Amino acid sequence: MVKIELTTDPSSSGSCAAVNNPLFGSGMHPKLLEACRTSNCGLLDYLCDHLVGPDILEDKTPYGNNALHLAVTLGHGTYARKLWLREPSLLTSQNNDGETPLITALMAGNKSMAKALIAAASSMELPDHDLERLAGNRMCLMLEMVDTCGQNVLHYVLRNMPDQDLALHILDKVRQHQDTATRLSTKVSNYGESPMHIACRRGYSDVVEKLLEIPGSSDEGPRNTTAMHTAVLAQQAEIVNKLLKKRPHLASRVCNGETPLTLAVATNNLEMVEIFMTHDPSLAYINGGSSDAIVFGSQRELDESCYHSPFMLAASLGRVDIAKEIAYHCPDSAFYCTAPxxxxxxxxxxxxxxxxxVDYLLQTPQFQRLINQSDSGGKLPLHCAASMCNTELIRSLLHHKAQDCTAVTTDNENAVDVVCTKNDLCRTRKWNDAYNLLSHEINFATLDPTENRAKKGISKEEQKEMVYFMPHKYTTNTSLVAMLIAAVTIVAAFMVPGGYSRDISDRNLALFAKKASFVVFFISDAVAMCSSLAVAFLCILATWGEDLEIYSVKYKAWMQRLMLLAYIMTTVAFVFGLYTVLSPKNLWLALLILALSCILLLIMSLVSGNLAVLEFFFRLRNVFLPRCRSRYNSLCPG
Known part of the structure:
Protein backbone atom coordinates (compact mmCIF):
# COMPACT_ATOMS: atom_id res chain seq x y z
CA MET A 1 0.00 0.00 0.00
CA VAL A 2 1.41 3.37 -1.01
CA LYS A 3 1.20 5.93 1.74
CA ILE A 4 0.04 9.31 0.44
CA GLU A 5 0.13 12.39 2.59
CA LEU A 6 -1.73 15.26 0.94
CA THR A 7 -3.48 18.23 2.46
CA THR A 8 -6.76 19.61 1.26
CA ASP A 9 -5.91 23.09 2.47
CA PRO A 10 -6.24 25.43 -0.51
CA SER A 11 -3.24 27.39 0.68
CA SER A 12 -0.96 24.35 0.65
CA SER A 13 1.42 23.50 -2.21
CA GLY A 14 -0.47 20.34 -3.03
CA SER A 15 -3.79 21.98 -3.76
CA CYS A 16 -5.35 22.93 -7.04
CA ALA A 17 -4.29 26.49 -6.43
CA ALA A 18 -0.71 25.43 -7.13
CA VAL A 19 -1.63 25.03 -10.76
CA ASN A 20 -2.19 28.75 -11.02
CA ASN A 21 1.00 29.62 -9.14
CA PRO A 22 3.10 32.09 -11.18
CA LEU A 23 6.10 29.84 -10.58
CA PHE A 24 4.45 27.08 -12.60
CA GLY A 25 2.41 29.33 -14.88
CA SER A 26 -0.05 27.23 -16.84
CA GLY A 27 2.19 24.14 -16.57
CA MET A 28 1.67 20.73 -15.02
CA HIS A 29 0.51 20.22 -11.46
CA PRO A 30 3.63 19.55 -9.34
CA LYS A 31 2.16 16.43 -7.76
CA LEU A 32 1.31 15.02 -11.20
CA LEU A 33 4.85 15.81 -12.29
CA GLU A 34 6.13 13.95 -9.23
CA ALA A 35 3.91 10.98 -10.01
CA CYS A 36 5.25 10.86 -13.59
CA ARG A 37 8.84 11.12 -12.41
CA THR A 38 8.52 8.37 -9.79
CA SER A 39 5.96 6.21 -11.68
CA ASN A 40 3.67 6.43 -8.64
CA CYS A 41 0.37 4.93 -9.77
CA GLY A 42 -1.18 5.37 -6.30
CA LEU A 43 -0.49 9.08 -6.34
CA LEU A 44 -1.97 9.28 -9.84
CA ASP A 45 -5.18 7.58 -8.67
CA TYR A 46 -5.47 9.90 -5.67
CA LEU A 47 -4.99 13.00 -7.83
CA CYS A 48 -7.58 11.89 -10.39
CA ASP A 49 -10.18 10.44 -8.00
CA HIS A 50 -10.00 12.63 -4.89
CA LEU A 51 -7.77 15.67 -4.88
CA VAL A 52 -8.17 17.30 -8.31
CA GLY A 53 -10.16 15.17 -10.70
CA PRO A 54 -9.72 13.57 -14.13
CA ASP A 55 -9.09 16.96 -15.72
CA ILE A 56 -5.61 17.01 -14.18
CA LEU A 57 -4.46 14.69 -17.00
CA GLU A 58 -4.92 17.58 -19.41
CA ASP A 59 -2.05 19.45 -17.74
CA LYS A 60 1.10 19.96 -19.81
CA THR A 61 4.64 21.17 -19.17
CA PRO A 62 5.81 24.44 -20.75
CA TYR A 63 7.16 22.31 -23.61
CA GLY A 64 3.69 20.95 -24.25
CA ASN A 65 4.37 17.43 -22.95
CA ASN A 66 1.52 15.71 -21.15
CA ALA A 67 1.83 13.00 -18.52
CA LEU A 68 2.00 10.26 -21.16
CA HIS A 69 4.87 12.02 -22.94
CA LEU A 70 6.83 12.05 -19.69
CA ALA A 71 6.05 8.43 -18.85
CA VAL A 72 7.13 7.31 -22.32
CA THR A 73 10.31 9.37 -22.13
CA LEU A 74 11.24 7.81 -18.78
CA GLY A 75 10.25 4.31 -19.93
CA HIS A 76 7.57 3.76 -17.25
CA GLY A 77 5.44 1.18 -19.06
CA THR A 78 2.97 0.33 -16.28
CA TYR A 79 2.40 3.97 -15.41
CA ALA A 80 1.93 4.86 -19.11
CA ARG A 81 -0.66 2.10 -19.51
CA LYS A 82 -2.60 3.46 -16.55
CA LEU A 83 -2.55 6.92 -18.13
CA TRP A 84 -3.94 5.91 -21.54
CA LEU A 85 -6.58 3.73 -19.93
CA ARG A 86 -7.77 6.71 -17.87
CA GLU A 87 -7.57 9.20 -20.74
CA PRO A 88 -7.38 7.73 -24.30
CA SER A 89 -7.03 11.19 -25.83
CA LEU A 90 -3.46 11.35 -24.49
CA LEU A 91 -2.43 8.96 -27.29
CA THR A 92 -3.09 11.60 -29.94
CA SER A 93 -2.00 14.65 -27.95
CA GLN A 94 0.94 16.62 -29.38
CA ASN A 95 3.59 18.75 -27.70
CA ASN A 96 5.03 22.03 -28.95
CA ASP A 97 7.08 20.19 -31.61
CA GLY A 98 4.04 18.28 -32.82
CA GLU A 99 5.26 15.00 -31.33
CA THR A 100 2.78 12.40 -30.12
CA PRO A 101 3.73 9.96 -27.33
CA LEU A 102 4.36 7.37 -30.05
CA ILE A 103 6.90 9.63 -31.78
CA THR A 104 8.50 10.31 -28.39
CA ALA A 105 8.89 6.56 -27.84
CA LEU A 106 10.44 6.16 -31.28
CA MET A 107 12.91 8.97 -30.70
CA ALA A 108 13.90 7.29 -27.43
CA GLY A 109 14.44 4.02 -29.31
CA ASN A 110 11.92 2.22 -27.09
CA LYS A 111 10.47 -0.42 -29.42
CA SER A 112 8.41 -2.21 -26.77
CA MET A 113 6.78 1.04 -25.67
CA ALA A 114 6.00 1.97 -29.27
CA LYS A 115 4.35 -1.40 -29.91
CA ALA A 116 2.33 -1.05 -26.71
CA LEU A 117 1.07 2.39 -27.78
CA ILE A 118 0.04 1.07 -31.21
CA ALA A 119 -1.69 -1.91 -29.65
CA ALA A 120 -3.51 0.35 -27.19
CA ALA A 121 -4.76 2.62 -29.96
CA SER A 122 -5.94 -0.32 -32.06
CA SER A 123 -7.70 -2.32 -29.33
CA MET A 124 -8.83 0.20 -26.75
CA GLU A 125 -12.41 -0.19 -25.59
CA LEU A 126 -14.57 2.76 -26.47
CA PRO A 127 -18.16 3.49 -25.47
CA ASP A 128 -19.58 2.90 -28.92
CA HIS A 129 -21.48 0.13 -30.67
CA ASP A 130 -18.98 0.05 -33.62
CA LEU A 131 -15.89 -0.59 -31.51
CA GLU A 132 -13.64 -2.01 -34.25
CA ARG A 133 -14.22 0.86 -36.63
CA LEU A 134 -13.61 3.54 -34.00
CA ALA A 135 -10.55 1.78 -32.65
CA GLY A 136 -9.18 1.61 -36.14
CA ASN A 137 -9.82 5.28 -36.65
CA ARG A 138 -8.04 6.16 -33.39
CA MET A 139 -4.98 4.18 -34.40
CA CYS A 140 -4.98 5.67 -37.90
CA LEU A 141 -5.31 9.17 -36.46
CA MET A 142 -2.30 8.59 -34.21
CA LEU A 143 -0.20 7.16 -37.06
CA GLU A 144 -1.09 9.90 -39.53
CA MET A 145 -0.14 12.78 -37.23
CA VAL A 146 2.92 14.78 -38.32
CA ASP A 147 5.23 17.01 -36.32
CA THR A 148 6.24 20.59 -37.10
CA CYS A 149 8.89 19.29 -39.53
CA GLY A 150 6.30 17.39 -41.57
CA GLN A 151 7.50 13.95 -40.43
CA ASN A 152 5.12 11.14 -39.59
CA VAL A 153 5.55 7.89 -37.69
CA LEU A 154 7.20 6.11 -40.63
CA HIS A 155 9.90 8.77 -40.88
CA TYR A 156 10.75 8.35 -37.22
CA VAL A 157 10.60 4.57 -37.06
CA LEU A 158 12.84 4.18 -40.12
CA ARG A 159 15.37 6.69 -38.83
CA ASN A 160 15.54 5.68 -35.15
CA MET A 161 15.02 1.93 -35.07
CA PRO A 162 18.06 -0.33 -35.61
CA ASP A 163 16.02 -2.77 -37.72
CA GLN A 164 12.94 -2.81 -39.93
CA ASP A 165 10.68 -4.97 -37.73
CA LEU A 166 8.65 -2.13 -36.24
CA ALA A 167 8.21 -0.43 -39.62
CA LEU A 168 6.88 -3.68 -41.08
CA HIS A 169 4.59 -4.03 -38.07
CA ILE A 170 3.10 -0.57 -38.70
CA LEU A 171 2.64 -1.25 -42.42
CA ASP A 172 0.86 -4.51 -41.60
CA LYS A 173 -1.42 -2.65 -39.19
CA VAL A 174 -2.54 -0.15 -41.85
CA ARG A 175 -2.96 -2.74 -44.61
CA GLN A 176 -6.75 -2.74 -44.10
CA HIS A 177 -6.88 1.07 -44.03
CA GLN A 178 -5.89 2.10 -47.55
CA ASP A 179 -6.30 5.83 -46.96
CA THR A 180 -3.98 5.76 -43.96
CA ALA A 181 -1.42 3.67 -45.82
CA THR A 182 -1.48 6.12 -48.71
CA ARG A 183 -1.08 9.17 -46.48
CA LEU A 184 1.79 7.56 -44.57
CA SER A 185 3.70 6.50 -47.70
CA THR A 186 3.18 9.72 -49.69
CA LYS A 187 4.15 12.15 -46.97
CA VAL A 188 7.35 14.07 -47.78
CA SER A 189 8.92 15.89 -44.85
CA ASN A 190 10.12 19.47 -44.85
CA TYR A 191 13.60 18.07 -45.47
CA GLY A 192 12.45 16.53 -48.75
CA GLU A 193 12.57 12.93 -47.50
CA SER A 194 9.90 10.35 -48.15
CA PRO A 195 9.69 7.13 -46.09
CA MET A 196 10.90 5.15 -49.10
CA HIS A 197 13.97 7.37 -49.40
CA ILE A 198 14.92 6.71 -45.77
CA ALA A 199 14.28 2.97 -46.17
CA CYS A 200 16.58 2.86 -49.22
CA ARG A 201 19.27 4.74 -47.38
CA ARG A 202 19.09 2.39 -44.38
CA GLY A 203 18.96 -0.71 -46.56
CA TYR A 204 15.51 -1.87 -45.40
CA SER A 205 14.58 -3.88 -48.49
CA ASP A 206 11.43 -5.45 -47.00
CA VAL A 207 10.06 -2.03 -46.09
CA VAL A 208 10.76 -0.78 -49.62
CA GLU A 209 8.87 -3.77 -51.01
CA LYS A 210 5.88 -3.02 -48.76
CA LEU A 211 5.91 0.65 -49.75
CA LEU A 212 6.05 -0.22 -53.45
CA GLU A 213 2.85 -2.23 -53.01
CA ILE A 214 1.01 0.93 -51.91
CA PRO A 215 -0.31 2.80 -54.97
CA GLY A 216 1.12 6.29 -55.29
CA SER A 217 3.75 5.93 -52.57
CA SER A 218 6.38 8.64 -52.82
CA ASP A 219 9.96 7.87 -53.86
CA GLU A 220 11.29 11.43 -53.53
CA GLY A 221 14.49 12.44 -51.80
CA PRO A 222 16.28 15.72 -51.04
CA ARG A 223 17.28 17.95 -53.95
CA ASN A 224 14.93 16.22 -56.37
CA THR A 225 16.69 12.85 -56.10
CA THR A 226 14.80 9.57 -56.19
CA ALA A 227 14.84 6.37 -54.18
CA MET A 228 16.81 4.77 -57.02
CA HIS A 229 19.63 7.32 -56.67
CA THR A 230 19.66 6.76 -52.92
CA ALA A 231 19.78 2.97 -53.25
CA VAL A 232 22.72 3.20 -55.67
CA LEU A 233 24.67 5.48 -53.35
CA ALA A 234 23.89 3.17 -50.42
CA GLN A 235 25.06 0.19 -52.57
CA GLN A 236 21.82 -1.70 -52.00
CA ALA A 237 21.64 -4.02 -55.01
CA GLU A 238 18.59 -5.89 -53.73
CA ILE A 239 16.60 -2.67 -53.38
CA VAL A 240 17.68 -1.52 -56.84
CA ASN A 241 16.36 -4.75 -58.35
CA LYS A 242 13.01 -4.26 -56.62
CA LEU A 243 12.77 -0.65 -57.80
CA LEU A 244 13.61 -1.66 -61.37
CA LYS A 245 10.85 -4.26 -61.26
CA LYS A 246 8.15 -1.97 -59.87
CA ARG A 247 9.25 1.47 -61.11
CA PRO A 248 11.65 1.10 -64.05
CA HIS A 249 11.21 4.73 -65.10
CA LEU A 250 13.36 5.82 -62.14
CA ALA A 251 16.45 4.37 -63.83
CA SER A 252 16.33 7.04 -66.54
CA ARG A 253 15.74 10.02 -64.24
CA VAL A 254 18.45 12.71 -64.39
CA CYS A 255 18.68 14.45 -61.02
CA ASN A 256 21.35 16.99 -60.12
CA GLY A 257 23.25 16.04 -63.24
CA GLU A 258 23.35 12.33 -62.42
CA THR A 259 21.47 9.24 -63.47
CA PRO A 260 21.49 6.12 -61.28
CA LEU A 261 23.86 4.50 -63.78
CA THR A 262 26.36 7.38 -63.72
CA LEU A 263 26.26 7.29 -59.93
CA ALA A 264 27.13 3.59 -60.06
CA VAL A 265 30.03 4.39 -62.40
CA ALA A 266 31.24 7.24 -60.19
CA THR A 267 31.20 5.03 -57.09
CA ASN A 268 32.98 2.21 -58.96
CA ASN A 269 30.16 -0.25 -58.29
CA LEU A 270 30.50 -2.88 -61.01
CA GLU A 271 27.68 -5.02 -59.63
CA MET A 272 25.25 -2.11 -59.88
CA VAL A 273 26.36 -1.33 -63.44
CA GLU A 274 25.72 -4.95 -64.43
CA ILE A 275 22.21 -4.74 -62.96
CA PHE A 276 21.34 -1.61 -64.93
CA MET A 277 22.86 -2.81 -68.21
CA THR A 278 21.12 -6.18 -67.96
CA HIS A 279 17.81 -4.48 -67.24
CA ASP A 280 17.96 -1.85 -70.00
CA PRO A 281 21.07 -1.30 -72.19
CA SER A 282 19.64 1.98 -73.49
CA LEU A 283 20.52 3.55 -70.13
CA ALA A 284 24.10 3.82 -71.43
CA TYR A 285 22.93 6.54 -73.85
CA ILE A 286 21.55 8.87 -71.18
CA ASN A 287 24.00 11.62 -70.35
CA GLY A 288 24.96 12.61 -66.85
CA GLY A 289 27.94 13.28 -64.64
CA SER A 290 28.80 16.72 -66.00
CA SER A 291 31.62 18.44 -64.19
CA ASP A 292 30.52 21.79 -65.61
CA ALA A 293 26.91 21.66 -64.43
CA ILE A 294 25.21 24.94 -63.64
CA VAL A 295 25.25 24.77 -59.88
CA PHE A 296 23.24 27.88 -59.25
CA GLY A 297 20.84 27.49 -62.12
CA SER A 298 17.45 25.86 -62.19
CA GLN A 299 17.07 22.10 -62.01
CA ARG A 300 16.13 22.00 -65.69
CA GLU A 301 19.30 23.86 -66.67
CA LEU A 302 21.34 21.59 -64.39
CA ASP A 303 20.03 18.41 -66.00
CA GLU A 304 20.33 19.72 -69.55
CA SER A 305 23.97 20.73 -69.02
CA CYS A 306 25.08 17.11 -68.52
CA TYR A 307 27.05 15.69 -71.42
CA HIS A 308 29.04 12.75 -70.04
CA SER A 309 27.66 9.38 -71.05
CA PRO A 310 28.29 6.52 -68.60
CA PHE A 311 31.09 5.17 -70.79
CA MET A 312 32.72 8.60 -71.05
CA LEU A 313 32.53 8.95 -67.28
CA ALA A 314 34.10 5.52 -66.82
CA ALA A 315 36.90 6.50 -69.20
CA SER A 316 37.60 9.77 -67.40
CA LEU A 317 37.68 7.96 -64.04
CA GLY A 318 39.77 5.02 -65.27
CA ARG A 319 37.12 2.35 -64.53
CA VAL A 320 38.26 -0.30 -67.02
CA ASP A 321 36.00 -3.13 -65.79
CA ILE A 322 32.94 -0.89 -65.87
CA ALA A 323 33.82 0.33 -69.37
CA LYS A 324 34.08 -3.28 -70.54
CA GLU A 325 30.65 -4.08 -69.09
CA ILE A 326 29.02 -1.08 -70.78
CA ALA A 327 30.75 -1.75 -74.09
CA TYR A 328 29.62 -5.39 -73.99
CA HIS A 329 25.97 -4.37 -73.93
CA CYS A 330 26.33 -1.19 -76.04
CA PRO A 331 29.26 -1.49 -78.48
CA ASP A 332 28.90 2.10 -79.73
CA SER A 333 28.48 3.73 -76.32
CA ALA A 334 32.03 5.09 -76.47
CA PHE A 335 31.13 7.21 -79.49
CA TYR A 336 28.13 8.91 -77.89
CA CYS A 337 29.10 12.33 -76.57
CA THR A 338 27.58 15.80 -76.75
CA ALA A 339 30.39 17.65 -74.97
CA PRO A 340 31.09 21.18 -76.25
CA VAL A 358 44.15 4.04 -72.72
CA ASP A 359 45.66 0.61 -73.33
CA TYR A 360 42.20 -0.99 -73.20
CA LEU A 361 40.78 1.46 -75.74
CA LEU A 362 43.78 1.03 -78.05
CA GLN A 363 43.74 -2.76 -77.88
CA THR A 364 40.00 -3.13 -78.52
CA PRO A 365 39.27 -3.20 -82.29
CA GLN A 366 35.82 -1.62 -81.97
CA PHE A 367 37.39 1.55 -80.55
CA GLN A 368 39.96 2.06 -83.32
CA ARG A 369 38.01 5.03 -84.69
CA LEU A 370 38.80 6.94 -81.50
CA ILE A 371 42.53 7.07 -82.27
CA ASN A 372 42.32 9.57 -85.13
CA GLN A 373 39.09 11.26 -84.07
CA SER A 374 39.64 14.96 -83.42
CA ASP A 375 37.84 17.26 -81.02
CA SER A 376 36.43 20.69 -81.85
CA GLY A 377 39.97 22.13 -81.95
CA GLY A 378 41.25 19.46 -84.32
CA LYS A 379 43.28 17.79 -81.58
CA LEU A 380 43.77 14.06 -81.72
CA PRO A 381 44.36 12.05 -78.55
CA LEU A 382 48.04 12.16 -79.54
CA HIS A 383 48.01 15.95 -79.27
CA CYS A 384 46.50 15.71 -75.79
CA ALA A 385 49.24 13.31 -74.69
CA ALA A 386 51.86 15.60 -76.25
CA SER A 387 50.50 18.63 -74.39
CA MET A 388 51.16 16.81 -71.09
CA CYS A 389 54.54 15.40 -72.24
CA ASN A 390 53.47 12.00 -70.94
CA THR A 391 55.88 9.60 -72.62
CA GLU A 392 54.02 6.45 -71.58
CA LEU A 393 50.81 7.65 -73.22
CA ILE A 394 52.70 8.93 -76.26
CA ARG A 395 54.47 5.62 -76.70
CA SER A 396 51.20 3.67 -76.43
CA LEU A 397 49.65 5.83 -79.15
CA LEU A 398 52.69 5.77 -81.43
CA HIS A 399 52.90 1.98 -81.31
CA HIS A 400 49.38 1.64 -82.72
CA LYS A 401 49.45 1.01 -86.43
CA ALA A 402 46.45 3.24 -87.13
CA GLN A 403 47.92 6.34 -85.49
CA ASP A 404 48.33 9.35 -87.80
CA CYS A 405 51.48 10.94 -86.39
CA THR A 406 51.49 13.86 -88.85
CA ALA A 407 47.98 15.14 -88.05
CA VAL A 408 47.71 18.85 -87.26
CA THR A 409 45.24 20.88 -85.23
CA THR A 410 43.16 23.84 -86.40
CA ASP A 411 46.21 25.99 -85.51
CA ASN A 412 48.33 23.91 -87.93
CA GLU A 413 50.35 22.34 -85.13
CA ASN A 414 51.48 18.74 -85.09
CA ALA A 415 52.40 16.81 -81.96
CA VAL A 416 55.99 18.12 -81.92
CA ASP A 417 54.73 21.69 -82.16
CA VAL A 418 52.40 21.05 -79.24
CA VAL A 419 55.34 19.84 -77.14
CA CYS A 420 57.36 22.91 -78.09
CA THR A 421 54.64 25.20 -76.79
CA LYS A 422 54.95 23.75 -73.27
CA ASN A 423 57.28 26.41 -71.90
CA ASP A 424 56.49 25.44 -68.31
CA LEU A 425 58.00 21.97 -68.91
CA CYS A 426 60.95 23.17 -70.97
CA ARG A 427 64.35 21.76 -69.99
CA THR A 428 62.82 18.95 -67.95
CA ARG A 429 63.45 15.27 -68.61
CA LYS A 430 59.75 14.80 -69.14
CA TRP A 431 59.76 17.37 -71.95
CA ASN A 432 62.97 15.98 -73.42
CA ASP A 433 61.62 12.43 -73.58
CA ALA A 434 58.37 13.53 -75.20
CA TYR A 435 60.16 15.65 -77.78
CA ASN A 436 62.61 12.84 -78.50
CA LEU A 437 59.88 10.25 -79.09
CA LEU A 438 57.71 12.45 -81.29
CA SER A 439 60.53 13.98 -83.34
CA HIS A 440 61.74 10.50 -84.24
CA GLU A 441 58.31 9.49 -85.57
CA ILE A 442 57.40 12.70 -87.36
CA ASN A 443 59.28 13.67 -90.49
CA PHE A 444 60.60 17.21 -90.02
CA ALA A 445 60.28 17.84 -93.74
CA THR A 446 56.53 18.05 -93.27
CA LEU A 447 56.85 20.89 -90.77
CA ASP A 448 56.19 24.46 -91.78
CA PRO A 449 59.64 25.86 -92.79
CA THR A 450 58.57 29.38 -91.86
CA GLU A 451 57.62 28.35 -88.34
CA ASN A 452 59.46 30.54 -85.87
CA ARG A 453 60.09 28.26 -82.94
CA ALA A 454 61.76 31.08 -81.03
CA LYS A 455 58.29 32.59 -80.60
CA LYS A 456 57.25 29.40 -78.87
CA GLY A 457 59.89 29.89 -76.22
CA ILE A 458 62.79 27.74 -77.49
CA SER A 459 65.43 28.18 -80.16
CA LYS A 460 66.93 25.55 -82.44
CA GLU A 461 70.23 25.67 -80.56
CA GLU A 462 68.43 24.99 -77.31
CA GLN A 463 66.52 22.15 -78.94
CA LYS A 464 69.74 20.57 -80.10
CA GLU A 465 71.28 20.93 -76.66
CA MET A 466 68.31 19.38 -74.90
CA VAL A 467 67.73 16.58 -77.38
CA TYR A 468 71.34 15.52 -77.89
CA PHE A 469 73.65 16.81 -75.18
CA MET A 470 71.39 16.35 -72.14
CA PRO A 471 71.19 12.53 -72.55
CA HIS A 472 74.94 12.27 -73.07
CA LYS A 473 75.66 14.45 -70.07
CA TYR A 474 73.30 12.47 -67.87
CA THR A 475 74.62 9.05 -68.93
CA THR A 476 78.25 10.15 -68.63
CA ASN A 477 77.86 11.31 -65.04
CA THR A 478 75.78 8.28 -64.10
CA SER A 479 78.25 5.83 -65.61
CA LEU A 480 81.16 7.41 -63.72
CA VAL A 481 79.37 7.06 -60.39
CA ALA A 482 78.31 3.50 -61.23
CA MET A 483 81.86 2.44 -62.12
CA LEU A 484 83.17 4.02 -58.92
CA ILE A 485 80.70 2.03 -56.82
CA ALA A 486 81.57 -1.14 -58.73
CA ALA A 487 85.28 -0.61 -58.06
CA VAL A 488 84.72 -0.02 -54.35
CA THR A 489 82.57 -3.13 -53.97
CA ILE A 490 85.06 -5.32 -55.86
CA VAL A 491 87.92 -4.15 -53.64
CA ALA A 492 85.82 -4.68 -50.51
CA ALA A 493 85.04 -8.23 -51.61
CA PHE A 494 88.72 -9.19 -51.70
CA MET A 495 89.72 -7.16 -48.63
CA VAL A 496 87.31 -9.08 -46.43
CA PRO A 497 86.43 -7.70 -42.98
CA GLY A 498 88.87 -9.03 -40.38
CA GLY A 499 91.23 -10.48 -42.98
CA TYR A 500 92.10 -14.12 -43.49
CA SER A 501 92.72 -16.87 -40.97
CA ARG A 502 96.30 -17.87 -40.13
CA ASP A 503 95.46 -21.30 -38.77
CA ILE A 504 96.93 -24.22 -40.65
CA SER A 505 93.53 -25.92 -40.99
CA ASP A 506 91.72 -22.77 -42.23
CA ARG A 507 94.55 -21.03 -44.05
CA ASN A 508 93.45 -18.45 -46.69
CA LEU A 509 89.84 -18.55 -45.45
CA ALA A 510 87.98 -15.51 -44.11
CA LEU A 511 88.36 -15.17 -40.36
CA PHE A 512 84.65 -14.41 -39.72
CA ALA A 513 83.22 -16.53 -42.53
CA LYS A 514 80.81 -18.35 -40.20
CA LYS A 515 79.19 -15.20 -38.74
CA ALA A 516 75.76 -14.15 -40.03
CA SER A 517 76.83 -10.51 -40.36
CA PHE A 518 79.67 -11.60 -42.66
CA VAL A 519 77.20 -13.43 -44.92
CA VAL A 520 75.01 -10.31 -45.08
CA PHE A 521 78.10 -8.26 -45.98
CA PHE A 522 79.00 -10.47 -48.92
CA ILE A 523 75.42 -10.68 -50.26
CA SER A 524 74.86 -6.91 -50.13
CA ASP A 525 78.31 -6.27 -51.61
CA ALA A 526 77.57 -8.60 -54.52
CA VAL A 527 74.17 -7.00 -55.16
CA ALA A 528 75.72 -3.52 -55.11
CA MET A 529 78.43 -4.57 -57.57
CA CYS A 530 75.96 -6.19 -59.99
CA SER A 531 73.58 -3.21 -59.82
CA SER A 532 76.32 -0.67 -60.50
CA LEU A 533 77.70 -2.69 -63.41
CA ALA A 534 74.18 -2.95 -64.86
CA VAL A 535 73.79 0.84 -64.64
CA ALA A 536 77.11 1.34 -66.41
CA PHE A 537 76.03 -1.07 -69.15
CA LEU A 538 72.72 0.75 -69.65
CA CYS A 539 74.55 4.08 -69.88
CA ILE A 540 76.75 2.72 -72.63
CA LEU A 541 73.80 1.13 -74.42
CA ALA A 542 71.76 4.35 -74.29
CA THR A 543 74.38 6.43 -76.10
CA TRP A 544 75.19 4.04 -78.94
CA GLY A 545 74.63 5.54 -82.37
CA GLU A 546 73.01 8.79 -83.39
CA ASP A 547 69.49 7.48 -82.96
CA LEU A 548 68.62 8.78 -79.52
CA GLU A 549 65.18 7.23 -79.37
CA ILE A 550 66.82 4.34 -77.57
CA TYR A 551 67.50 6.80 -74.75
CA SER A 552 63.96 6.52 -73.45
CA VAL A 553 62.24 6.88 -70.14
CA LYS A 554 62.44 3.12 -69.62
CA TYR A 555 66.26 3.17 -69.69
CA LYS A 556 66.40 6.10 -67.28
CA ALA A 557 63.84 4.56 -64.97
CA TRP A 558 65.88 1.36 -64.72
CA MET A 559 69.07 3.38 -64.24
CA GLN A 560 67.53 5.27 -61.34
CA ARG A 561 66.19 2.13 -59.68
CA LEU A 562 69.42 0.16 -60.06
CA MET A 563 71.54 3.10 -58.91
CA LEU A 564 69.41 3.54 -55.81
CA LEU A 565 69.71 -0.20 -55.13
CA ALA A 566 73.50 0.05 -55.51
CA TYR A 567 73.64 2.95 -53.04
CA ILE A 568 71.56 1.07 -50.48
CA MET A 569 73.43 -2.22 -50.81
CA THR A 570 76.81 -0.45 -50.60
CA THR A 571 75.71 1.18 -47.36
CA VAL A 572 74.46 -2.15 -46.00
CA ALA A 573 77.74 -3.85 -46.92
CA PHE A 574 79.72 -1.11 -45.18
CA VAL A 575 77.62 -1.34 -42.02
CA PHE A 576 77.73 -5.12 -41.67
CA GLY A 577 81.42 -5.20 -42.55
CA LEU A 578 82.19 -2.90 -39.63
CA TYR A 579 79.71 -4.75 -37.42
CA THR A 580 81.52 -8.03 -38.12
CA VAL A 581 84.85 -6.57 -37.01
CA LEU A 582 83.69 -4.40 -34.09
CA SER A 583 80.97 -6.48 -32.44
CA PRO A 584 83.25 -8.93 -30.56
CA LYS A 585 85.02 -6.16 -28.59
CA ASN A 586 83.03 -2.90 -29.11
CA LEU A 587 79.38 -3.84 -29.45
CA TRP A 588 78.13 -0.34 -28.53
CA LEU A 589 80.19 1.23 -31.31
CA ALA A 590 78.92 -1.32 -33.81
CA LEU A 591 75.32 -0.62 -32.81
CA LEU A 592 75.90 3.14 -33.07
CA ILE A 593 77.21 2.79 -36.61
CA LEU A 594 74.26 0.54 -37.44
CA ALA A 595 71.79 3.16 -36.15
CA LEU A 596 73.46 5.98 -38.08
CA SER A 597 73.38 3.91 -41.25
CA CYS A 598 69.68 3.17 -40.79
CA ILE A 599 69.05 6.91 -40.57
CA LEU A 600 71.07 7.38 -43.75
CA LEU A 601 69.02 4.74 -45.56
CA LEU A 602 65.80 6.42 -44.43
CA ILE A 603 67.01 9.79 -45.72
CA MET A 604 67.99 8.22 -49.04
CA SER A 605 64.52 6.70 -49.39
CA LEU A 606 62.82 10.01 -48.63
CA VAL A 607 65.06 11.92 -51.03
CA SER A 608 64.51 9.41 -53.83
CA GLY A 609 60.73 9.67 -53.34
CA ASN A 610 60.80 13.48 -53.50
CA LEU A 611 63.46 13.90 -56.16
CA ALA A 612 61.26 16.06 -58.35
CA VAL A 613 60.63 18.51 -55.50
CA LEU A 614 64.33 18.79 -54.68
CA GLU A 615 65.13 19.34 -58.33
CA PHE A 616 62.57 22.15 -58.45
CA PHE A 617 64.18 23.99 -55.52
CA PHE A 618 67.61 23.47 -57.04
CA ARG A 619 66.41 25.12 -60.25
CA LEU A 620 64.98 28.03 -58.27
CA ARG A 621 68.35 28.55 -56.65
CA ASN A 622 70.07 28.67 -60.03
CA VAL A 623 67.54 31.22 -61.27
CA PHE A 624 67.27 33.63 -58.35
CA LEU A 625 70.79 33.50 -56.87
CA PRO A 626 72.52 35.14 -59.89
CA ARG A 627 69.81 37.81 -59.97
CA CYS A 628 70.30 38.58 -56.29
CA ARG A 629 74.06 38.86 -56.78
CA SER A 630 73.71 41.21 -59.75
CA ARG A 631 71.21 43.31 -57.82
CA TYR A 632 73.59 43.50 -54.87
CA ASN A 633 76.51 44.50 -57.12
CA SER A 634 74.45 47.25 -58.74
CA LEU A 635 73.48 48.67 -55.34
CA CYS A 636 76.94 48.28 -53.81
CA PRO A 637 79.48 48.73 -56.64
CA GLY A 638 82.37 49.10 -54.18
Missing part, protein backbone atom coordinates in the same frame (compact mmCIF):
# COMPACT_ATOMS: atom_id res chain seq x y z
CA UNK A 341 34.70 20.32 -77.14
CA UNK A 342 33.64 17.06 -78.89
CA UNK A 343 36.26 15.04 -77.02
CA UNK A 344 35.87 11.27 -77.09
CA UNK A 345 36.56 8.61 -74.48
CA UNK A 346 40.22 8.32 -75.47
CA UNK A 347 40.66 12.09 -75.05
CA UNK A 348 39.16 11.88 -71.56
CA UNK A 349 41.32 8.94 -70.49
CA UNK A 350 44.46 10.71 -71.71
CA UNK A 351 43.56 13.99 -70.00
CA UNK A 352 43.26 12.14 -66.68
CA UNK A 353 46.37 10.02 -67.49
CA UNK A 354 44.71 6.64 -66.98
CA UNK A 355 47.22 4.40 -68.76
CA UNK A 356 45.25 1.16 -68.26
CA UNK A 357 42.13 2.71 -69.76
Missing amino acids: DRSNALHEAIKKEHLKM
